[in-house]
Amino acid sequence: MLFSATAVRRLVVGALGAGAVSGGMLVGALPSASAQPAPPPPNCTAADFSGVASGVSAASSAYLFTHPDVNTFLTGLHGMPHEQIRTEVANYLEMHPQVNAELRGIRQPLADIKHRCGFTPEDPDGPNFP
Template sequence: MKSASRRIGRVAAVVLGSSILSSSGVLLGSMGTAAADPIPGCTAGDVTAVMTGVSASMTTYLFTHPDVNDFFTSLQGLKKADAKQQTQDYLSANPQVRDEITAIRQPGVDLRNRCNIPLKAEIAGVI
């Protein structure tokens, strides 16, 4: 049971790392501008709510698509560059999966665009 928990945790880290880094960057970045009024819908609570929704949707998707879950699980232990390349190759070979994951992540993209959150806060190319 312990290894299954670790495995799920690692998969979540690979798949959701970019979302977590994005929201962390926003939260830390907004601390420095406490005097300024936040853009509507861009408070720390808003960011957390959106990223929670994205994470929940991605979790459901992975558990209902075991082949995709298995692929992302197989990335465990790889160097970031290797995981990135394999992910790009997999998504290129599976455009429906790519489109479904893109749709799941879209609220996070919309949030970044609306709230001026820089893309450099993400792990480039990994989901």
């Protein structure tokens, strides 16, 4: 099957035109692609946080089961206003420095990942909470 010169010209012009339109769309899309937020640092994904948090949770549970006095104290805070809980916990930890150190040690992996991944100290689960 032979094409006429006019048909070949139309085919070439159409291909070039389609390429130009596609290229223009690609170039137009590039600024929006670069405007997307940078990916998180390595090991700072939701899965990483979840894994660390579950480890901290399991260690906290084990600690409380093996320290019934601390478990009883923390359980007794249920239903209190948030600010009162903060005050009670701060006072308890000040009077029990060993418990304070042990709980901080348990929570340290969570504090570490939050620090490494750019969370601020104002984060409610950050390193400043027991």
